[in-house]
Amino acid sequence: MRITALKTSLAAVVASMDGMLEAAANDNGRDLTAEEQTAFDAKAEEAKGLQAKIAQEEQLLALKSSAATPVTVPGGTTTTANQPGTVPAAVAEKIEPGAMVGRVAIAIAATGGQDQRAMAAHAQGIWGDQTGQIVANMEQSTATKGGYLVDTAYSRDFIGLLRPRVVVRNMGARSVPMPDGNLSMRKQTGTSQAGYVGEREPAPTTGFPVGELKMSAKTLRAIVPITNQLIRRASFGVDAMVRDDLVTSAAIKEDQQFLRGVGSATAPAGLRTLIPAGNVLTISADTSLETVTSDLGRLRLKVINANVPMAKCGYIMSPTVAMFLENLRDANGNKAFPEVAEGRLGIYPIGITTSVPDNLGAGGNESEIYFGDFEQFLIGDTYQVTLAASTEAAYVEDGQVKSAFAQDETLIRLIEEHDTQLRYDSAFAVLTGVTWKP
Known part of the structure; x- marks a missing residue:
């Protein structure tokens, strides 16, 4: 939901502001420099803007709740006002971690990704109301033509599946939220200094020498071909298969890049x-x-x-x-x-x-x-997966260019964003x- 993403962004902004003050406090308790104060004030204004948007979303949710009507069932138990009976809230389906990404991918692929209502209807017909509602509420990506943003909670589930497959993640690398695509914080560059002193002698600096650590989102694209026959026969189980193919494709590249990637303006350093x-x-x-x-x-x-x-x-x-x-x-x-x-x-x-x-x-x-x-x-994750589909695009396999149209396939493109740094x-x-x- 939008409100979840906004709150995540607000938390990241507040953490950045806290990091600025902490760095100054550790540097003999000094005041912020003019440059740091300007950056701090800019973050404060950004936080106010996010708070205003969150307030709007909360107001909208309250209005939707007050306007909601119960679902009536013919022949159901009537109320004291002799109104038709209502269905109690159903227990939400427990979905396998990351499977929702597979379901969204299939819904996009099966309908061409142009009509969100058709996508939602397709998902509802196969997996029920819960999945249909999630697909109906997806936001279109502003950065990816024809792409859709998977809800943050399900994107987190998907990225969590990468941990056992990517050796650096599996060994204990720390994933930190980077919802707005950027993160600045302090890092340690050396060991502390301490010593014994006599009366009225100045004490040595005891704080750790620190520097600035910056991360900005780098885009990882993974393309997975799926046969149209499989999409036409999609059912429970196929969503997990598509999810696993997407996880494997992303994990292979992450594993290589996080270890030995050179690092550039478009790729994280290994x-x-x-x-x-x-x-x-x-x-x-x-x-x-x-x-x-x-x-x-x-x-x-x-x-x-x-x-x-x-x-x-x-x-x-x-x-x-x-x-x-x-x-x-x-x-x-x-x-x-x-x-x-x-x-x-x-x-x-x-x-x-x-x-x-x-x-x-x-x-x-x-x-x-x-x-x-x-x-x-540190792995800075935006925790936002974007999916798109195409039946006309081409891809390279074993050194050969293959046409999705000729192969009767649909290409699913997954985009996730992250960056790396050492604390x-x-x-x-x-x-x-x-x-x-x-």
């Missing part, structure tokens, strides 16, 4: 790009148990020595490197790291993904291992040049 140069380490020349253990220790120590909170630490590596560590044995033939088979290395969990390549380096035989506190990896610059380290293979 972990490899965000890690500072001083935290990029190189493996030793040989692959003995002693050097492997030493290299892993150096990697972990780089993060520990930066005084990182170590709240949700873990490793990310390729399946090849994980298999090497699982099979590595000591001089007595015992497995050196038996816990790798259980998904951890020492006490820390391992995230394994093919999005970490094994063909890096001049020889095309190198890989990387990441270690850090994933709670310091603490030294929260991660990477071991490069890894040539460990089983």
